[in-house]
Structures are given as C-alpha cells and as structure tokens.
Amino acid sequence: MAKEINNLKTITRTEFGKGSARRARREGQVPAVLYGHHTEPRHLLLNALDFAAVLRNHGTNSLLTLEVDGKEQLALPKQIDVHPLTRVIEHTDLLVVKKGEKVVVEIAILVVGEAAPGTLVTTDADFIEIEVEATDIPEDFELSVAGVEAGTQFTAADITLPSGATLISDPETLLVNVIEAPTGDDLGDDEESDEEGESAEDSGKAGE
Incomplete structure (x- = not known):
C-alpha cells in the first residue's frame, strides 16, 4: 500500500x-x-x-x-x-x-504461482483501474494461478480491492486465461500442414 x-x-x-x-x-x-x-x-x-x-x-x-x-x-x-x-x-x-481524497489510478496485475501441469497461462490485461484513497493505493495486485486447471479465467471482478476502493474497469475485463498447453502432436500437425501446403505450391509451379 x-x-x-x-x-x-x-x-x-x-x-x-x-x-x-x-x-x-x-x-x-x-x-x-x-x-x-x-x-x-x-x-x-x-x-x-x-x-x-x-x-x-x-x-x-x-x-x-x-x-x-x-x-x-x-x-x-x-x-x-x-x-x-x-x-x-x-x-x-x-x-x-x-488526505482522504479518492483518486483514479491504474494498478498492475502480478501473476504468481504455477498452474496445473499441461496448461498454458496467457495474460490479456496487465492492469486494472480503480478509485481509491490517495493514502491507500496498492503497489500491485497479486493474482495466483497456483494449481489452476485449464479452462479457468480470471476477470477484473476476481480481484480483491482495498476497503473503500471501487473498481472502475469493466468487471468482465479478462485478465488471465488458463488453457491447455499445445502438445507435440499439435505442433506436428501444424508442421505437416505447412509441409503439405508447400508441396502443393511446388506441384502447382511444376505444372505451370
């Protein structure tokens, strides 16, 4: 604070x-x-x-x-x-x-912890905007993803604000999204698709 x-x-x-x-x-x-x-x-x-x-x-x-x-x-x-x-x-x-005056400020979101194995944590917003007393401004908000499973999302409404503070940002603002991490097979499928596309282009050029 x-x-x-x-x-x-x-x-x-x-x-x-x-x-x-x-x-x-x-x-x-x-x-x-x-x-x-x-x-x-x-x-x-x-x-x-x-x-x-x-x-x-x-x-x-x-x-x-x-x-x-x-x-x-x-x-x-x-x-x-x-x-x-x-x-x-x-x-x-x-x-x-x-003293006692409220101000509108942007507070950084600090993501901490490790989500469940096989997941990928993506950050959609780095801060939220709140109205709070000038003498009670947080340095940042910690958002823990420890053990969180794929399919979990955190929005601005999930942040615990200081007493007397008001959320100015849209409560539905997406902050963090936990998804399934791509597997080697997923990456392999992408590479194969690229190779097939390149082969098709080469064949087309050969027929010109």
Missing part, C-alpha cells in the same frame, strides 16, 4: 525552455509541474536520484510529500516522461491530492 509517504524536497523553477530543462537534467534534477485543486500550476525541480528511487521502490503510484517553499504538499505522479534510450526521467506531471 502507499501508506509510506515519500518526502522529496523541491526547488521552484525560475528558468524555462528546452535549454534550461537540459541544464537541470545535467545537474541531476527533474523538471516537474504541480497542479490540481484549482491551484495555479507550479514549476518545480526534483532531485533525480531521490525521485527515481521512490519510483523504483514503490511504483509510479507512489504518494509523495513535497516540500514546496517551506510547506508540505501531498502529490501523485500523473505522467512520467522517460527517454527511450538513456531511461533518464526527463519530466513529470504531479497532481495535488489531499
């Missing part, structure tokens, strides 16, 4: 533009915009290492306690822009939240 509040100091940004953002990143800072609750957007800088550590240890739904101009402000990461090659956090949007 997101009950551990992560403290991060901030610096108010006074320079803007791509050049100033690049300088900030070179100096180990992440440009950020804090907004919400009808407040004026505030442009901030976060310590890149501290922010990355919070995300790594507690996930992208981590509840943050920001020190902004000497005052504390609760916030949630709303969007995190990461460079596709360097994986450096380039920018983040932060949403102002208040």
Whole structure:
C-alpha cells in the first residue's frame, strides 16, 4: 500500500525552455509541474536520484510529500516522461491530492504461482483501474494461478480491492486465461500442414 509517504524536497523553477530543462537534467534534477485543486500550476525541480528511487521502490503510484517553499504538499505522479534510450526521467506531471481524497489510478496485475501441469497461462490485461484513497493505493495486485486447471479465467471482478476502493474497469475485463498447453502432436500437425501446403505450391509451379 502507499501508506509510506515519500518526502522529496523541491526547488521552484525560475528558468524555462528546452535549454534550461537540459541544464537541470545535467545537474541531476527533474523538471516537474504541480497542479490540481484549482491551484495555479507550479514549476518545480526534483532531485533525480531521490525521485527515481521512490519510483523504483514503490511504483509510479507512489504518494509523495513535497516540500514546496517551506510547506508540505501531498502529490501523485500523473505522467512520467522517460527517454527511450538513456531511461533518464526527463519530466513529470504531479497532481495535488489531499488526505482522504479518492483518486483514479491504474494498478498492475502480478501473476504468481504455477498452474496445473499441461496448461498454458496467457495474460490479456496487465492492469486494472480503480478509485481509491490517495493514502491507500496498492503497489500491485497479486493474482495466483497456483494449481489452476485449464479452462479457468480470471476477470477484473476476481480481484480483491482495498476497503473503500471501487473498481472502475469493466468487471468482465479478462485478465488471465488458463488453457491447455499445445502438445507435440499439435505442433506436428501444424508442421505437416505447412509441409503439405508447400508441396502443393511446388506441384502447382511444376505444372505451370
């Protein structure tokens, strides 16, 4: 759960533009915009290492306690822009939240355990969307398939939510499907079909 509040100091940004953002990143800072609750957007800088550590240890739904101009402000990461090659956090949007307030967030589904022998576990959805108190956000939901037989399906409705949370995703959203694993004979039939098809094509070409 997101009950551990992560403290991060901030610096108010006074320079803007791509050049100033690049300088900030070179100096180990992440440009950020804090907004919400009808407040004026505030442009901030976060310590890149501290922010990355919070995300790594507690996930992208981590509840943050920001020190902004000497005052504390609760916030949630709303969007995190990461460079596709360097994986450096380039920018983040932060949403102002208040204690007791509910927010809508996406929670990852973590499949654990081994299904019954002779089965194949397929994942159809990696997350579900819920509404939950900002101070009670789960890091993920574990979905156990231990010993599950072929023909079993798990939907969003099968996930146990925290007290007071509401499922936003369609309850019938398929998360995990356990099916019979293909056998060697099944694979052999496919290969034979391919070979027969190729032979038919070759015969057709020979007759042209």
